[in-house]
Amino acid sequence: MNEPVIELRNVSKAYAANTVLRNVNLQVCTGEFLTLLGPSGCGKTTILRLLAGFEKPDSGEIRITGQDMRTLPPEQRHVNTVFQSYALFPHLTVFENVAFGPRLKGFKGAALGERVMDALRMVKLEDFAGRKPGQLSGGQQQRVAIARAVVNQPQVLLLDEPLSALDYKLRKAMQLELKQLQRRLGITFIFVTHDQEEALSMSDRVAVMNAGRIEQFGTPRQIYEAPENLFVARFVGEINNLPGRVVAAAPPRYDIRLHDRVINLRSKYVFGVGDRVNILIRPEDLRIWREDEGSVEERAALFPAAVEEVIYKGSTVDLAIRLDSGELLSTTQFFNEDDQALINLDFREGERVFVDWVHDWETILPHEG
Amino acid sequence: MRIREPFKLVAVGMIGFWLIAFALLPNLLVVIASVLERGSDEFVAFALTLDSYRRLFDPLYLGVLLDSLWLAGATTVLCLLLGYPFAYLLTRMPARWRPALLLLVIIPFWTSSLVRTYAMVIILQTNGWLNQILLGLGLITEPLELLYTEPAVIAGMLYTLLPFMILPLYAVLEKLDRRLIEAARDLGAGRVTIFRRIILPLTLPGIIAGCMLTFLPGLGMFYVADLLGGARTLLVGNLIRDQFLSARDWPFGAAASTLLTGLMLLLLWAYYLSSRRASRGALP
Amino acid sequence: MNLRGAARIAYLILIYGFLYLPILVLIVYSFNDSKYSLEWQGMTWAWYQNLFDDPDLLQVALNSTLIATLSATVATGIGTLAAVALYRYEFFGKPLLQSLIFVLMMTPDIVMGIALLILFVSLSLPLGFWTLLLAHITFNIPFVVVTVLSRISGFDRHLIEAAKDLGATEFQTVRRIVLPLLMPAVAAGWLLSFTLSMDDVMVSFFVTGPTFEILPLKIYSMVRLGVTPEINALCTIMLGVTLLLILIAQLLLHERS
Numbered sequence: 001m002n003e004p005v006i007e008l009r010n011v012s013k014a015y016a017a018n019t020v021l022r023n024v025n026l027q028v029c030t031g032e033f034l035t036l037l038g039p040s041g042c043g044k045t046t047i048l049r050l051l052a053g054f055e056k057p058d059s060g061e062i063r064i065t066g067q068d069m070r071t072l073p074p075e076q077r078h079v080n081t082v083f084q085s086y087a088l089f090p091h092l093t094v095f096e097n098v099a100f101g102p103r104l105k106g107f108k109g110a111a112l113g114e115r116v117m118d119a120l121r122m123v124k125l126e127d128f129a130g131r132k133p134g135q136l137s138g139g140q141q142q143r144v145a146i147a148r149a150v151v152n153q154p155q156v157l158l159l160d161e162p163l164s165a166l167d168y169k170l171r172k173a174m175q176l177e178l179k180q181l182q183r184r185l186g187i188t189f190i191f192v193t194h195d196q197e198e199a200l201s202m203s204d205r206v207a208v209m210n211a212g213r214i215e216q217f218g219t220p221r222q223i224y225e226a227p228e229n230l231f232v233a234r235f236v237g238e239i240n241n242l243p244g245r246v247v248a249a250a251p252p253r254y255d256i257r258l259h260d261r262v263i264n265l266r267s268k269y270v271f272g273v274g275d276r277v278n279i280l281i282r283p284e285d286l287r288i289w290r291e292d293e294g295s296v297e298e299r300a301a302l303f304p305a306a307v308e309e310v311i312y313k314g315s316t317v318d319l320a321i322r323l324d325s326g327e328l329l330s331t332t333q334f335f336n337e338d339d340q341a342l343i344n345l346d347f348r349e350g351e352r353v354f355v356d357w358v359h360d361w362e363t364i365l366p367h368e369g
Numbered sequence: 370m371r372i373r374e375p376f377k378l379v380a381v382g383m384i385g386f387w388l389i390a391f392a393l394l395p396n397l398l399v400v401i402a403s404v405l406e407r408g409s410d411e412f413v414a415f416a417l418t419l420d421s422y423r424r425l426f427d428p429l430y431l432g433v434l435l436d437s438l439w440l441a442g443a444t445t446v447l448c449l450l451l452g453y454p455f456a457y458l459l460t461r462m463p464a465r466w467r468p469a470l471l472l473l474v475i476i477p478f479w480t481s482s483l484v485r486t487y488a489m490v491i492i493l494q495t496n497g498w499l500n501q502i503l504l505g506l507g508l509i510t511e512p513l514e515l516l517y518t519e520p521a522v523i524a525g526m527l528y529t530l531l532p533f534m535i536l537p538l539y540a541v542l543e544k545l546d547r548r549l550i551e552a553a554r555d556l557g558a559g560r561v562t563i564f565r566r567i568i569l570p571l572t573l574p575g576i577i578a579g580c581m582l583t584f585l586p587g588l589g590m591f592y593v594a595d596l597l598g599g600a601r602t603l604l605v606g607n608l609i610r611d612q613f614l615s616a617r618d619w620p621f622g623a624a625a626s627t628l629l630t631g632l633m634l635l636l637l638w639a640y641y642l643s644s645r646r647a648s649r650g651a652l653p
Numbered sequence: 654m655n656l657r658g659a660a661r662i663a664y665l666i667l668i669y670g671f672l673y674l675p676i677l678v679l680i681v682y683s684f685n686d687s688k689y690s691l692e693w694q695g696m697t698w699a700w701y702q703n704l705f706d707d708p709d710l711l712q713v714a715l716n717s718t719l720i721a722t723l724s725a726t727v728a729t730g731i732g733t734l735a736a737v738a739l740y741r742y743e744f745f746g747k748p749l750l751q752s753l754i755f756v757l758m759m760t761p762d763i764v765m766g767i768a769l770l771i772l773f774v775s776l777s778l779p780l781g782f783w784t785l786l787l788a789h790i791t792f793n794i795p796f797v798v799v800t801v802l803s804r805i806s807g808f809d810r811h812l813i814e815a816a817k818d819l820g821a822t823e824f825q826t827v828r829r830i831v832l833p834l835l836m837p838a839v840a841a842g843w844l845l846s847f848t849l850s851m852d853d854v855m856v857s858f859f860v861t862g863p864t865f866e867i868l869p870l871k872i873y874s875m876v877r878l879g880v881t882p883e884i885n886a887l888c889t890i891m892l893g894v895t896l897l898l899i900l901i902a903q904l905l906l907h908e909r910s
Contacts, residue, residue: 054814074817081818087811091833100829101819152819376823377742384735384794385746388753391791395768402771412774455668458661470665472903477672479845479899481852483869484888487876488675491682494880498678501692528675531668581759589763592854592873606763606855613767613859626767633759 003066005030005155005188006051011060013046020046022212023060028156028190033182035191035199038209039235044192048158051190052081065155080149081158084165086141088133094120094144095129101152119151122181139170146178150185157182159191163198175202196236200224208232224282230368233280240286240329242279243367246271256364259303259325267364276367285361286331288319288347289354302354305329310347317345321355329355396630403623412619421624430608437605440519441587444526448534448583449576451527456538460545471539478532486593489525490516493597517599525597526587533582541575574644581636588629605629676892683885700886710871710887717851717868720782724789725846731790732797733839737827739798740805741813758795765792766859773860780862788860789850796849797842800906804838837905844902848895 006028013021021043028034036044049055050062053074062069064079080101088097099107099116107115120126123143133141142162149157159178163171179202182189193199199206200220207217208231216223216232227233230241248255252266256277271277289302308328309320321329333345347353403421408414424430459470477485492498493515500512515521545568553563591606605625612622686697704710738744739751757765769791773784808831816826832839854869861867868891875884 052814052818054817074814075820075822079818081815083811083815085809085811087809087815089812089815089830100816100821104820104825148819374742374823376827377738377744380734380738381742381744381750383731384738385750387731387791387794388750388757391769391772391787392753392757395772396764398771398775399764399768451668454664458665461661462665468907472900473669474672475903476896476899477676479848479852480676480895481854481869481891483852483854483873483876484679484891485676487872487880487884487888488679490876491679491880491885492675528671531672585759585761589761589855591763596876609763609767610858613770619771622767623771626764629761629764633756633761633764637756637759 003030004028005065006190007061007063008047008050009061009063011047011050011057011062013043013050013055013058020212021050021057024212024214026207026214026217028188030188031186032204033179033189033191033202035193035203035206036209037193037196037199037206037236039194041211042209043212044209045160048081048160048190048192051156052079052158053077078155079158080152080154080156081160082142082145082149082162084160084162086133086145086162088141088144088148090133092132093129094125094131094133094136097133097144098148098151100148105152115151119147122150122184123147123177138165139174142166142174146181150181150187154187156188156190159189161192161194163193164195171198178202200236208235210235226363227280227365229365230278230280233363233365238283238330238332240281240283240327240331242281242327244277244279244364246273246275246277249273254364259323261301261303263359265362265364266360269364269366271366278365278367280363280365281329281357281361283318283330283332284334285357286329287356287358288321288331288333289356291352291354293354299354302356305353305355307347307349307351307353310349317347319347321353323355331355399623399630400627402620403627405620407618407620412617418620421618421620424621425624425628433603433608434605436603437588437608440522440526440602440604441584444523444530444587445534445580445584447523447527448531449579452531452534452538452579453576456535456542459535459539460542474532474535474539478536482529482590483592485529486525486596489521489528490596493521493524516597517601519598519602522594522598522602525593526590529590529593530583530587533586534579537575537578537582538572539575541572541578545571570646573646574640577636577640577643581633581640585629585633585636588632679885680889680892683882683889685882685885688882700882701890703883704886704890713866713868713871716865720785720789720867721847721850724786724793724850725843727786728790728793728846729797729839729843732794732842733801733832733835735794736798736801736805737831737835739802740808754795754798757792758799762792762853762855766856769856770859780860781864785857785861785865785867788856789853792853792856793846793849796845797839800842800845801835801838804835804906808834837908841902841905844898844905848898848902851891852895 004027006026008024008026011021011024012019020041024043024047026047036047038044046055050057051064051069053069053072056070064077069077089100092100095116098119099112102112102115117126117129120129123146125140125143125147128136128140128144133144136144142165145162162178163174166174175198178189178191191199191202200223203220205217205219206223208215208223210231216228218226223232223236227236227239233239233241242258244256244258246254247257247262249271251270252268253264254267254271255262255264256279258279265279267277289299293299303323303325305321305323307319308322311318311320315334317333317335319331319333321331323329335345402413404417404419405413406416406418406420425434459467459474462470490497494500495512495514495516497515499515500509503509504512549567549571550563553567558566588604589606589609591604591610594602594604594607605628609622609625609629612618612625683700684696684698685693686695686699687693735750735754739747765788769784769788770780773780773787778784812830812834813826816830821829852869854873857867857870858873861870868887872884872887872891875881875887
């Protein structure tokens with residue numbers, strides 16, 4: 001990969017007695033779409049503010065294109081921010097808002113006009129140049145905020161939950177537009193959100209954060225399919241967690257006892273015999289067999305359960321299933337016209353079913369609380 | 370040391386300089402002048418003495434002082450008695466009318482005190498408005514000699530200073546949380562108790578502010594005493610003015626002025642304490 | 654409406670009446686066609702005409718207007734910057750500064766007049782235009798600070814961060830973003846300062862000299878000699894000017910943008 005455009009080394013920050021960031025290390029590549037994902041208070045917005053220059057770290061280093069940001073105030077950094085509240089200047093027109101940055105750099109007259117209109121065209125607001133922010137809808141204001149930031153051709157664009165005030169459909173449309181914009185401009189985007197679906201759909205890489213630490217940093221696929229701890233597994237999408245114990249070890253394969261069955265699974269972690277483990281399975285990876293399916297011998301290898309709840313979601317049916325051994329599992333079933341059993345998905349509450357999953361689609365983690 | 374924020378330095382520097390040069394320094398000079406001796410041809414001679422303060426308590430001047438305190442005090446009390454109910458009633462008026470009603474109080478507040486005092490002269494003159502009305506109504510047979518009396522001075526000061534009492538009272542009464550009164554009622558308190566133990570303590574900062582804006586000017590407004598009281602009534606303000614302009618006894622005048630300043634600081638401190646108590650620890 | 658309601662309204666009207674009666678009488682008699690008596694003898698503009706025919710008076714009025722305009726402008730400049738600084742920054746001595754401004758506003762006029770007089774005399778400054786100007790600026794500043802500060806507290810902090818983010822220095826941010834949005838309050842502050850300056854008697858009394866006469870002091874000396882219709886007219890004009898300025902200031906402060 002290319003040289004990191006942004007580097008955070010051992011960055012810590014505290015407000016009064018509250019530690020917001022603990023020894024955070026992060027490297028962002030040029031031209032990538034990176035999302036900081038996490039619950040409120042995890043420190044993701046703080047990282048953004050540190051990069052923009054509105055706050056200073058208590059310890060550690062921040063480098064942008066190799067340059068130490070320690071003494072550089074926000075107005076001198078080649079970084080621009082799209083604020084959550086848009087922060088458009090109410091007394092200036094759309095044109096003047098977008099022209100604000102270029103004007104400060106000395107652009108005037110025709111050159112300025114061209115630059116500004118180009119930016120407005122990119123967000124499809126060229127007809128609104130003469131309006132004031134108060135006359136625009138939320139979605140339009142948001143696009144002005146983006147234009148105002150990108151017109152300065154920053155090395156890095158910081159976006160602080162920019163879509164959170166928009167309604168669902170508009171949000172989905174903007175996600176696509178932002179992604180396309182980023183591809184076209186080639187600017188590094190750092191996007192903050194608490195919505196994991198948004199993070200997965202837009203990003204090249206995702207940093208999942210919790211309580212001031214980065215829990216996992218990887219591609220959306222890695223985050224979702226190979227979570228490195230329970231927090232990430234639970235925060236990103238739904239997860240089922242089954243308790244197992246290692247009975248035989250031949251790394252990377254292990255014999256794991258789950259209730260009365262022993263299954264041979266693989267894991268990148270090293271376990272010893274007797275270790276307790278978490279078996280994590282995504283709801284869509286669970287397979288449900290109905291009572292009348294398959295032979296008795298086949299069913300003997302499965303885990304018996306009863307359906308507790310049926311939730312119809314239009315494109316899928318979610319089931320809450322309780323294993324005979326007591327655990328409550330969540331599963332998502334897709335309508336499948338090739339499979340007789342799955343063609344209708346007309347499960348009933350109380351129905352007896354059998355549960356299994358495709359081996360090696362699960363993740364095995366060391367046991368955590 | 371590189372100056373990181375030149376703008377901040379300039380802004381703070383300007384106001385800091387101005388305040389120190391034209392607010393802090395002059396007042397310090399007054400205090401210093403008050404302990405110096407009166408100079409023969411210069412204004413002051415550089416010798417320390419507490420003579421001026423001693424002379425303030427001379428029977429001659431003490432009389433003026435006490436008189437002035439009485440006049441200003443009476444005015445303040447009257448302003449409070451008239452203004453408190455007025456401000457309270459204002460807060461009970463429908464919200465639609467309040468901006469207009471408030472504006473009608475703000476206008477006299479900003480109008481020249483001299484003009485308003487003069488208007489009082491026209492009213493109280495021997496052939497003035499009040500006498501004309503009373504004569505016309507047949508309530509009196511001869512015009513009343515109202516001018517150049519103490520009541521005239523009090524009337525003039527009351528007239529001029531009433532808005533200064535009303536506005537701070539209104540500000541604090543408006544912020545009063547009605548729910549506290551309801552809670553007290555709910556617990557069985559009568560109206561007098563509610564006033565004494567809830568409304569009064571919570572509005573105390575406003576009362577003190579109003580008194581500050583009424584009592585202190587009341588001691589100093591020499592033109593009111595001039596126009597309405599004549600030579601017979603002297604305020605501390607007249608005393609100070611005479612010392613500086615006619616008698617040229619600057620240390621003495623400065624001593625009287627320092628006394629006023631001391632009073633002001635005392636009242637400010639009382640205001641600060643009361644507003645801290647009233648807002649339960651929040652900043653005044 | 655019940656008795657209590659009626660009594661309340663009556664009290665309000667009484668006090669309002671008390672506040673406005675003398676000035677209304679004053680205004681009415683400024684049009685009274687009678688030089689000495691206060692009996693109504695018809696309407697006339699004669700007294701106003703006399704005022705405008707008096708060149709001395711016009712000069713004095715001009716002087717006052719000049720001082721008011723200059724002191725309001727300088728005080729608004731210093732006061733607005735002070736308000737912005739108090740809102741934006743933390744600095745050494747900030748609580749002291751805030752207290753000083755508050756104390757300055759509360760100081761009785763006579764104390765301020767004396768103090769400034771002593772200052773000017775110790776600096777051997779001749780009493781006249783310049784000492785008057787300095788004094789007026791001084792007592793105007795706190796009012797501007799308070800007026801602007803009360804407006805500033807509703808300011809969106811993110812706007813300042815956005816300006817910085819786009820490359821503006823502190824000065825550019827204040828000039829292009831903060832000040833334009835504060836303009837109504839700044840203008841109101843200017844108007845209030847102008848009014849205070851035009852009406853000031855006591856501070857001016859001590860710090861001005863014979864070379865530069867101003868209106869309030871002129872009125873004072875005229876009034877000491879007795880009531881005349883010309884004074885009525887003059888006072889009515891001053892009332893009118895004050896009223897106009899205060900109305901505009903209130904409109905500016907309460908407009909919804």
